[in-house]
Amino acid sequence: xxxxxxxxxxxxxxxxxxxxxxxxxxxxxxxxxxxxxxxxxxxxxxxxxxxxxxxxxxxxxxxxxxxxxxxxxxxxxxxxxxxxxxxxxxxxxxxxxxxxxxxxxxxxxxxxxxxxxxxxxxxxxxxxxxxxxxxxxxxxxxxxxxxxxxxxxxxxxxxxxxxxxxxxxxxxxxxxxxxxxxxxxxxxxxxxxxxxxxxxxxxxxxxxxxxxxxxxxxxxxxxxxxxxxxxxxxxxxxxxxxxxxxxxxxxxxxxxxxxxxxxxxxxxxxxxxxxxxxxxxxxxxxxxxxxxxxxxxxxxxxxxxxxxxxxxxxxxxxxxxxxxxxxxxxxxxxxxxxxxxxxxxxxxxxxxxxxxxxxxxxxxxxxxxxxxxxxxxxxxxxxxxxxxxxxxxxxxxxxxxxxxxxxxxxxxxxxxxxxxxxxxxxxxxxxxxxxxxxxxxxxxxxxxxxxxxxxxxxxxxxxxxxxxxxxxxxxxxxxxxxxxxxxxxxxxxxxxxxxxxxxxxxxxxxxxxxxxxxxxxxxxxxxxxxxxxxxxxxxxxxxxxxxxxxxxxxxxxxxxxxxxxxxxxxxxxxxxxxxxxxxxxxxxxxxxxxxxxxxxxxxxxxxxxxxxxxxxxxxxxxxxxxxxxxxxxxxxxxxxxxxxxxxxxxxxxxxxxxxxxxxxxxxxxxxxxxxxxxxxxxxxxxxxxxxx
Numbered sequence: 001x002x003x004x005x006x007x008x009x010x011x012x013x014x015x016x017x018x019x020x021x022x023x024x025x026x027x028x029x030x031x032x033x034x035x036x037x038x039x040x041x042x043x044x045x046x047x048x049x050x051x052x053x054x055x056x057x058x059x060x061x062x063x064x065x066x067x068x069x070x071x072x073x074x075x076x077x078x079x080x081x082x083x084x085x086x087x088x089x090x091x092x093x094x095x096x097x098x099x100x101x102x103x104x105x106x107x108x109x110x111x112x113x114x115x116x117x118x119x120x121x122x123x124x125x126x127x128x129x130x131x132x133x134x135x136x137x138x139x140x141x142x143x144x145x146x147x148x149x150x151x152x153x154x155x156x157x158x159x160x161x162x163x164x165x166x167x168x169x170x171x172x173x174x175x176x177x178x179x180x181x182x183x184x185x186x187x188x189x190x191x192x193x194x195x196x197x198x199x200x201x202x203x204x205x206x207x208x209x210x211x212x213x214x215x216x217x218x219x220x221x222x223x224x225x226x227x228x229x230x231x232x233x234x235x236x237x238x239x240x241x242x243x244x245x246x247x248x249x250x251x252x253x254x255x256x257x258x259x260x261x262x263x264x265x266x267x268x269x270x271x272x273x274x275x276x277x278x279x280x281x282x283x284x285x286x287x288x289x290x291x292x293x294x295x296x297x298x299x300x301x302x303x304x305x306x307x308x309x310x311x312x313x314x315x316x317x318x319x320x321x322x323x324x325x326x327x328x329x330x331x332x333x334x335x336x337x338x339x340x341x342x343x344x345x346x347x348x349x350x351x352x353x354x355x356x357x358x359x360x361x362x363x364x365x366x367x368x369x370x371x372x373x374x375x376x377x378x379x380x381x382x383x384x385x386x387x388x389x390x391x392x393x394x395x396x397x398x399x400x401x402x403x404x405x406x407x408x409x410x411x412x413x414x415x416x417x418x419x420x421x422x423x424x425x426x427x428x429x430x431x432x433x434x435x436x437x438x439x440x441x442x443x444x445x446x447x448x449x450x451x452x453x454x455x456x457x458x459x460x461x462x463x464x465x466x467x468x469x470x471x472x473x474x475x476x477x478x479x480x481x482x483x484x485x486x487x488x489x490x491x492x493x494x495x496x497x498x499x500x501x502x503x504x505x506x507x508x509x510x511x512x513x514x515x516x517x518x519x520x521x522x523x524x525x526x527x528x529x530x531x532x533x534x535x536x537x538x539x540x541x542x543x544x545x546x547x548x549x550x551x552x553x554x555x556x557x558x559x560x561x562x563x564x565x566x567x568x569x570x571x572x573x574x575x576x577x578x579x580x581x582x583x584x585x586x587x588x589x590x591x592x593x594x595x596x597x598x599x600x601x602x603x604x605x606x607x608x609x610x611x612x613x614x615x616x617x618x619x620x621x622x623x624x625x626x627x628x629x630x631x632x633x634x635x636x637x638x639x640x641x642x643x644x645x646x647x648x649x650x651x652x653x654x655x656x657x658x659x660x661x662x663x664x665x666x667x668x669x670x671x672x673x674x675x676x677x678x679x680x681x682x683x684x685x686x687x688x689x690x691x692x
Contacts, residue, residue: 018064040075054112074138085109110173117180124187136197147217182228189235211239285326324379332387353475372421415473445474450481468511479518490527502557526573544625549669551630580631589679591642604628612661638680
């Protein structure tokens with residue numbers, strides 16, 4: 001047992017690759033055979049030095065040992081359960097008595113439980129496990145215990161939420177674990193070995209306990225994964241059919257059926273049942289709009305309009321009124337919750353710049369006496385005047401004088417007027433006072449006009465980009481024009497203008513939110529990614545620093561979208577894994593071993609190290625950039641920083657030399673490289689074991 005514990009400790013300290021681990025584990029299992037549950041316990045238990053969260057490498061080791069048969073699914077599930085954060089502390093301590101480790105459970109096990117259980121579900125779905133009926137029944141028993149625990153912890157969490165002590169982050173983590181267990185259960189439901197074992201070799205009590213636990217657990221998946229819930233609901237019925245017939249219950253059911261039949265014979269089927277009409281609550285649309293704007297603003301016009309049509313069944317007047325009221329509601333709620341400035345800015349921009357455009361589309365089929373003005377007038381009567389008072393009330397002694405909320409109603413009315421929904425003379429009546437502003441001096445913008453101005457005069461690009469922060473109703477046209485401008489500049493390979501636009505957008509993250517209110521990332525990011533993928537030096541390239549600056553500035557915008565909204569390569573429109581962007585997102589924060597580098601990459605890395613830190617060479621010149629295209633440089637950055645760290649640790653770089661070399665990276669041409677560099681350093685801190 002000690003040999004296995006030592007083996008796992010050394011493997012983790014040295015970050016042993018899984019293929020090497022498999023080889024050594026096979027040898028060790030021959031020399032020092034150990035029961036599967038004990039191996040799983042040694043691998044997955046916490047210790048005094050490592051008890052906060054399981055090392056991500058352990059998940060890879062567990063899956064590797066499962067593949068070669070040293071571990072099995074039940075042993076992994078039980079070891080996870082034994083030390084789960086979800087377990088009551090006292091229960092975990094009772095089981096831990098007499099063990100060598102003083103740690104009864106992990107401080108925070110949700111993340112690695114999710115990873116490992118998903119890994120198990122993939123193995124089971126592939127048919128690699130379970131290999132025998134015994135392992136299948138063991139898996140069923142272990143999952144029965146897991147489901148009971150998750151049902152119990154969910155009930156406890158519900159109680160905490162009722163008393164106002166809930167934790168959103170904790171709820172998300174536990175939901176993720178439940179969905180992972182649901183995925184494993186779905187994989188079991190499709191597994192032939194498991195179903196044969198349940199049908200032919202499963203004890204009655206085991207089958208009944210599994211079925212009952214599954215029926216109690218399935219409702220917990222409705223919010224996390226309705227697809228899993230539906231599949232498991234069907235599977236529960238299958239399990240019930242496998243259970244032996246309970247004659248007493250069957251007899252009682254027959255008696256109930258007889259009573260119902262007698263009642264029906266008396267004419268109960270003729271009793272009229274009044275159909276209750278469907279009522280659209282104010283909260284329903286509020287929740288839906290919040291889901292579009294929270295976290296990652298993704299407002300798909302077609303999807304939103306289809307939702308409204310299905311919800312209101314063509315009632316245009318009610319649709320317009322509820323859309324306006326709900327948009328005011330989400331902004332009011334954000335103000336009351338004291339949300340950050342970026343959130344309130346986004347919600348306000350949606351209300352003032354997006355909603356009038358939607359109303360224009362929805363109200364197009366209206367005929368008198370219905371009109372958009374009538375809907376807007378009715379909607380404003382439902383808007384909370386405490387949250388959005390009139391502009392003049394800011395001068396009232398009893399008012400807090402919040403300019404933000406005081407001007408929202410006025411801005412909204414002028415935006416509606418700009419789009420022709422209401423006449424300008426009606427604004428005073430709607431506000432109940434003389435307005436303090438006027439329509440935009442330039443009138444209503446059109447996308448084509450803004451685009452034409454930007455293409456003919458590049459100096460106007462920055463001015464129009466600044467207008468993304470305006471609240472005048474013209475932002476939609478500006479946003480769509482900028483999205484089209486990004487595509488045009490990429491097609492024309494006008495990298496100078498594209499660089500200027502990308503830098504200006506990246507400096508104002510809130511402008512990215514506005515872009516996503518009116519366009520999907522797939523409408524303008526794929527051309528940028530394609531440009532970066534196909535970027536090449538000219539045959540007669542003279543200077544390389546300007547090229548690096550243009551490339552880095554454009555890449556900076558892509559990375560801003562990626563890390564602000566957690567976009568994947570697929571969501572960027574990248575189709576092939578060989579793409580530079582795909583490689584950067586997948587391994588752009590991972591340092592590579594020197595042995596894994598090609599001779600060209602080694603030469604490029606050597607050139608950058610000498611260019612940055614060789615003071616005698618006269619500083620960083622064009623030579624490293626000439627030998628290393630920008631795509632190769634950004635993929636080498638994590639390895640470069642890893643070598644810098646190693647050189648500093650071994651005293652090969654003095655503080656002055658280190659400081660001087662890193663200062664070069666603050667140059668605009670290299671500044672975006674700090675993103676993969678910092679990600680690499682953070683990853684290194686998390687995975688490197690502390691010095692002994």
